Amino acid sequence: MDWKNQFSPLDITAADAIPELALTHLNSWSAISMVGDDKKSYLQGQVTCNVVTLAADQSTFGAHCDAKGKVWSVFRLFHHRDGYALFQPKSALEIELAEIKKYAVFSKVDITETDDIALGMMGPKAQQWIDENTESQGDVRPLIDGTAVKISQQRWLLLVSNSAAETLINDFSGTKVTEEFWTRFDIEDALPVITSSEQNVHIPQALNLQALDGICFTKGCYTGQETVARAKYRGINKRAMYPISGNITTPLPQGEVIELERAVGDNWRKAGQLMAYYQFADKHAIALAVLPNNLEADTQFRLANQPETRWKMEPLPYSLDDE
Structure with missing residues (x-):
């Protein structure tokens, strides 16, 4: 069976218990990848969050705006592979990529949409699954061929290669749900979703x-x-x-x-x-x-x-x- 066809809608009410451990393919999400010698300085001058102080085991929200302060994208930023990932809804990427690359010609930085697959691990046992499948203890952890990012106590983002996603999904023994269930958590946590x-x-x-x-509010100009x-x-x-x-x-x-x-x-x-x-x-x-x-x-x-x-x-x- 194609791994992309293994997810089913979860038919529950707000009063029903959620699955102990659930996995979803975040098909409508992706990430901008930023690598190169000037990736940190270039990104620091473009976005609202502090890139310079972001530790390898941390993630942060941020926004990229136009000159009038209107938001092109809201993203979760974290270290990924040899650079940064800016995780956000896929529908925002076409415009956002063009906007954030405007001045990249003057810097040693390569900005592209990642080929990686976004998966969401959810439920009361999500933390346990992450702890059993990673060696580090931070909120951002390296995986085999990818990165795991803590969103909340019951939610982790996994950004991994296609082959790693296929293996993980085929071996997963919990509930495989469609991505609407992830959206429920975004709403309950009141996390902005800019499409x-x-x-x-x-x-x-x-x-x-x-x-x-x-x-x-204390960083340099952006x-x-x-x-x-x-x-x-x-x-x-x-x-x-x-x-x-x-x-x-x-x-x-x-x-x-x-x-x-x-x-x-x-x-x-x-x-x-x-x-x-x-x-x-x-x-x-x-x-x-x-x-x-x-x-x-x-x-x-x-x-x-x-x-x-x-x-x-x-x-x-x-x-x-x-x-």
Whole structure:
């Protein structure tokens, strides 16, 4: 059997227990690979996070912006093979690659999309599996022909070669699930997922990057730094990303922009769009959305294409303070 066809949807509700150990192929995710003598200095001058201080056993969130501070991509950065990997949704890569390579001609750096396969290890026993299959103890660990990166206590990213992925999947004895299950964790952890439909729309603080250690305010200059600093010190940012939840009347369409509306008196006004979503088996769904950061906690929402639905904001699992 082709290893790519071994994954099945997980039909559960929010109240159901998750599998002890699950594996997924993150088919809609990839990474930019950056190698060469100038990789560290070049990347340091392009992104919001501090590349210079990133240890080999650590990962960090970061963003790459245009000159006005609008985000081209949000990524997880870590050491991988002989360079860096910037892990992010695949749909953002075409534009992001062109943007981040703009000034690379002046540096000794090679920037490409990786050929590696992204897998997600999830569940209460994910940490145990990683510990049994690696020798180091950090949050980023070398694997045979790849790298393992800790996302949370119940989640690890594996970025490995095609042959290593095939062997791992064929030998795996846990539950093999489709990648929507990984998206559920991203939403519950409130981790930004910027796909092509949200590129060049938000500043980093509207995606909560300051609360996820994805912005270094003490490093040197980088593209878009003036806007990012002004948002912090002058309080110009008026938006934030929130987990939201509600009901659905029909399954949400894949690959389409899903508009969200909020109640304003007896009327409804456009509020934004779903950045990522997960549908449970009982017509309950969760999602991420960038919304005004001064909304009342009990503000009511609905899906524009399903006006009978009702959604609400959920508490963030972290503080938005960047101190």
